[in-house]
Amino acid sequence: QVQLVESGGGSVQAGGSLRLSCTFSGYTYMHVRMGWFRQAPGKEREGIAAIYSGSGNTDYADSVKGRFTISRDNYKNTIYLQMNMLQPEDTAMYYCGARLSVQTIGPPPLHPSRYNYWGRGTQVTVSS
Numbered sequence: 001q002v003q004l005v006e007s008g009g010g011s012v013q014a015g016g017s018l019r020l021s022c023t024f025s026g027y028t029y030m031h032v033r034m035g036w037f038r039q040a041p042g043k044e045r046e047g048i049a050a051i052y053s054g055s056g057n058t059d060y061a062d063s064v065k066g067r068f069t070i071s072r073d074n075y076k077n078t079i080y081l082q083m084n085m086l087q088p089e090d091t092a093m094y095y096c097g098a099r100l101s102v103q104t105i106g107p108p109p110l111h112p113s114r115y116n117y118w119g120r121g122t123q124v125t126v127s128s
Contacts, residue, residue, distance in 0.1 A: 002026040002117045004096045009122030012086055016126070020081040022096030022119060024053075033101045033108045035115060036070060036081045038092035038124075045095070047110030049081060055104035064090075086126045093121040 008020040035050035049070035069082040097115035
């Protein structure tokens, strides 16, 4: 059974940084695509960063390019989201998503509909 466990959320002032972690278990880690998504109250869930576990190819939403970095540690079956220069509009529940995939070429998809396993989420709050 695939499981995703997020950690690392919290509260920070604008301009600060946080690092989120998501550990994957239950399947061959090298054959998954994983991503970070966020959902603010009253808004739809949006994909902000994604990575193929095999190739390491990444993609980012325009709203976080240059500020957030997704990375992976294949030995720990874990992906990370380093978030710098956080702003109040980054406040949301952050979710880790995954989908089994042997694809490694090109950028991974960002739309939430392309993922079918989800963690429970971790809250990120940025104050001005």
